[in-house]
Amino acid sequence: MNATALIAEDEPLLAQALQAELVRAWPDLRVLKVVGDGDAAVAQALALRPDVLLLDIRMPGQSGLDAAAELAEEWPDDQPFPALVFVTAFDAYAVQAFETQAVDYLLKPVQPERLRLTVQRVQALLAQRRPATGPLDATLEQLRSLMAQPPSQATSLQVIPASVGQSIRMVPLTEVLAFEAADKYVRVLLAQGEVLIRTPLKELMPQLDPAVFWQIHRGTVVRAEAIDNVTRNEAGRLSLKLRARPEAFAVSRLYADRFRAM
Amino acid sequence: MPPFNPVTIARRALAAVVFNTVLALAITAVSGETLAVNMVYSQFIGLLIWGLIDGGRFVLHPSGWPGARAMAGLVIGAVLVAYPLGSAIANALLGRPLLIGLNHFPRATLGFVLMSLSAGGFGAYYFTSRELLARARLAGKEAQRQATEARLKLLESQLEPHMLFNTLANLRALIGTDPERAVAMLDRLNDFLRATLKASRADATAGQHTLADEFARLRDYLELMAVRMGPRLRYTLELPEALSRQRVPPLLLQPLVENCIRHGLEPSVGGGEIRVSARQGAGGLELEVSDTGVGCEAEPAAGFGLSQVRERLATAYPGQARLHWHSAPAAGTRALLTLPLPTP
Numbered sequence: 001m002n003a004t005a006l007i008a009e010d011e012p013l014l015a016q017a018l019q020a021e022l023v024r025a026w027p028d029l030r031v032l033k034v035v036g037d038g039d040a041a042v043a044q045a046l047a048l049r050p051d052v053l054l055l056d057i058r059m060p061g062q063s064g065l066d067a068a069a070e071l072a073e074e075w076p077d078d079q080p081f082p083a084l085v086f087v088t089a090f091d092a093y094a095v096q097a098f099e100t101q102a103v104d105y106l107l108k109p110v111q112p113e114r115l116r117l118t119v120q121r122v123q124a125l126l127a128q129r130r131p132a133t134g135p136l137d138a139t140l141e142q143l144r145s146l147m148a149q150p151p152s153q154a155t156s157l158q159v160i161p162a163s164v165g166q167s168i169r170m171v172p173l174t175e176v177l178a179f180e181a182a183d184k185y186v187r188v189l190l191a192q193g194e195v196l197i198r199t200p201l202k203e204l205m206p207q208l209d210p211a212v213f214w215q216i217h218r219g220t221v222v223r224a225e226a227i228d229n230v231t232r233n234e235a236g237r238l239s240l241k242l243r244a245r246p247e248a249f250a251v252s253r254l255y256a257d258r259f260r261a262m
Numbered sequence: 263m264p265p266f267n268p269v270t271i272a273r274r275a276l277a278a279v280v281f282n283t284v285l286a287l288a289i290t291a292v293s294g295e296t297l298a299v300n301m302v303y304s305q306f307i308g309l310l311i312w313g314l315i316d317g318g319r320f321v322l323h324p325s326g327w328p329g330a331r332a333m334a335g336l337v338i339g340a341v342l343v344a345y346p347l348g349s350a351i352a353n354a355l356l357g358r359p360l361l362i363g364l365n366h367f368p369r370a371t372l373g374f375v376l377m378s379l380s381a382g383g384f385g386a387y388y389f390t391s392r393e394l395l396a397r398a399r400l401a402g403k404e405a406q407r408q409a410t411e412a413r414l415k416l417l418e419s420q421l422e423p424h425m426l427f428n429t430l431a432n433l434r435a436l437i438g439t440d441p442e443r444a445v446a447m448l449d450r451l452n453d454f455l456r457a458t459l460k461a462s463r464a465d466a467t468a469g470q471h472t473l474a475d476e477f478a479r480l481r482d483y484l485e486l487m488a489v490r491m492g493p494r495l496r497y498t499l500e501l502p503e504a505l506s507r508q509r510v511p512p513l514l515l516q517p518l519v520e521n522c523i524r525h526g527l528e529p530s531v532g533g534g535e536i537r538v539s540a541r542q543g544a545g546g547l548e549l550e551v552s553d554t555g556v557g558c559e560a561e562p563a564a565g566f567g568l569s570q571v572r573e574r575l576a577t578a579y580p581g582q583a584r585l586h587w588h589s590a591p592a593a594g595t596r597a598l599l600t601l602p603l604p605t606p
Contacts, residue, residue: 011428012492017435037531058424060494060531089431090423109431184591198559 003126006050007034008041008067009087010059014108018054018087021112026119038062042070045082052122053082054106058089065143069218072143073252077236080129083122084143144254157207160188162195171195177226177242178249179204181219191244216240217252230259274316274389275309281385282308285377302355307348311382314340319390327394337386341379415570417462421455422520425486432490447489454482461512470578473540474506480519480538487523494533495523505540508547508603511578517567518551518597526555526595534594545584547603552596557589568597575599 005022009015015034022029032048035041039061045053053071055064062070064086075081089108104118160171171188178189185196186204201219214224222242230240230251238251238259251259286304290297318336322328328336350360363371429451436444457479477499484497519538527534534554541548568587575583582602589595 010494011432011490013432013435013439013489014428017431017438039531058528060529060533089427108427109434 002028002030003051003123004030004032004048005052005054006032006041006045006048006082007054008036008038008059008064009034009054009056010036011056012036014056018110021110021115022054022119025112025116026123029119036060038064038067041067042074045071046074049079050082051080051126052085054085054087056087064088066218068143069252069254072140072254073218083125085118085122140254140257144257156209157204160195160197162188162197164195169195173208176223177245178220178222179213180221180249189242189245214255214258216255216258217250218254220249222249271316275312277389278308278312278385279305281381285381299356303349303352306352307345307378308381310344310348311340311378312385314344315382315386316389327390333386333390334383337382338379341375341382345375345378413462417458421458425520428490429486436489443489447486450482450485454479454486457482457513470509471512472506473501473508473510476510476512476515477501477506477538477540479513480515483516483519484536491523491527491533494530495527495536496534497536498538500537500539502540502542505542505547508540510549510601511574514571514574514599515549515551517570521567521597522551522553522555522595525558526553528555530556543600545600547601549599549601550596552594554594557591557593557595559589559591571597571599575601 003026007015007019007022009018015036019031019034022031029052032050033044035044037060041053041055041059041064042062053068055067057064059067068084068086072081084104086105087108087110088105104121106114106118157173160173160176161168162171163169171190175190176188177191179201180187180189181201182196185198186201188195188197201221205215205221208221212224213221214227215221222240226242226244228241228243230238232238237253238256239248240251240259241248282304283301285308286297286300289295289300289304293300315336318340319328319333320326322332322336327333346361346364349363353360353362359365363374429447433444433447433451436447457475481499484495484499488495488497515538519536522536527536536553537550539550541550568585572585575585579602584598584600586598586600587596
């Protein structure tokens with residue numbers, strides 16, 4: 001069976017050109033679909049299960065990196081995870097991260113010689129893992145390091161101003177047990193009750209000490225000290241409970257490594 | 263220069279001690295007292311004068327420079343307080359009556375007070391003028407650094423690498439499939455780059471160009487973006503003929519249009535529309551840049567081009583230009599500039 005690919009690139013001319021170059025470099029490859037935004041990339045990848053996924057980084061909807069992270073969470077366990085190739089015009093931080101990692105990346109304008117090298121790498125990876133199943137630890141490791149925020153120079157957060165009705169409630173960071181992204185808001189969970197803030201989790205994360213607050217899911221950050229226990233269900237998915245909160249929090253497989261028993 | 267740097271304070275104290283010693287030597291040469299006795303008087307009085315002046319100027323003004331008149335008053339006050347106090351302390355140490363000088367040698371005392379006054383005045387003048395000079399130099403350097411940084415930021419934002427490399431990638435694709443369109447795109451890029459470099463070199467007041475030029479450069483930029491974004495970008499430029507010769511700082515509107523693309527349309531799956539228009543309003547020339555993109559809640563922090571436009575307006579039309587900016591989620595963004603320009 002021939003290998004299959006999905007291309008996610010928002011600029012129509014570039015998507016067309018990438019497809020043409022890709023087919024030239026890899027005549028047997030079947031390009032299943034070309035999509036123009038991050039959300040469609042996730043939906044189509046889950047529906048079509050391509051072997052290779054070419055993701056532009058800056059896209060409408062969600063970025064290529066976010067799309068990859070969501071895919072890693074949603075991808076079924078019994079299916080091989082696609083080989084990821086990121087495409088970027090200029091993304092200093094990402095390029096730097098890629099260079100230390102084996103996930104391949106392409107710089108725009110994409111050049112045929114470089115694309116052939118990518119094709120060889122992907123072919124080698126696919127040949128090697130055809131018999132195996134399950135997402136590769138290496139891919140997760142790479143994604144994790146790509147998702148990690150660059151260190152911020154912003155002063156770290158001490159108190160969170162949250163609007164409650166007509167007034168602003170000042171919540172000390174030391175009282176926060178977890179942050180959970182919910183639609184347009186972030187829920188700030190406390191031992192008793194919760195408050196809502198509008199600052200996206202992405203902007204909040206660089207201001208939090210990563211040793212104190214652990215990311216456990218795309219949309220969840222918990223205070224490490226407040227974690228009570230972590231359990232695995234029949235499907236192998238992890239979830240955790242905090243000491244002072246009743247609800248369970250799903251742990252993404254991107255961050256499952258943290259909970260291997262010492 | 264931090265006002266309470268212990269090293270510079272110690273340096274000034276040391277200079278006072280040396281100065282007091284020289285005075286004691288000089289007085290010994292012309293008076294009957296021993297050097298040791300003169301040293302006691304000289305150091306106590308001199309250091310008190312120095313302490314009162316050097317401390318007092320920071321009490322009067324946080325910067326340490328309360329102005330020339332206040333400084334003169336401070337010197338006189340310090341001497342009038344420190345001379346009797348210092349000599350009384352020295353008298354006590356030497357076992358003499360506290361007011362012996364004033365009571366028995368009033369003429370000599372007056373002479374010493376006047377001498378202290380000139381010494382204190384000289385010292386204060388010397389050190390503060392040096393400090394003021396250093397501060398002025400530092401401020402000059404800082405202003406220069408800020409100007410350079412502003413120019414660099416302008417250039418950097420207009421030659422944004424993401425925009426540049428994506429444009430080149432599109433060009434590369436077009437060369438194979440549609441050479442004619444590729445040539446047109448290359449010409450646009452050429453004009454855009456030339457205008458950007460020119461704008462980054464010219465200073466904000468001298469290097470003005472006409473509104474017609476401004477709108478032509480915006481069209482270059484938007485056409486480049488239209489090739490990249492396809493049907494996701496729609497735009498209209500409205501410049502009444504009567505206003506086309508009006509002069510404005512080059513690429514003044516460009517950061518605003520770029521914001522519309524980058525923060526309004528690019529994140530939106532369906533894209534949107536950008537409108538740039540000029541009109542003669544009641545308060546002057548009105549330039550409006552708006553989009554129908556995703557919008558945002560509050561004015562974004564620095565680095566979004568808005569502060570840059572504000573700075574340029576402040577330089578080109580000090581206190582006379584306004585920038586009104588409004589945005590709301592899902593309601594797009596609207597920026598309105600009002601410039602104090604005469605009717606052509």
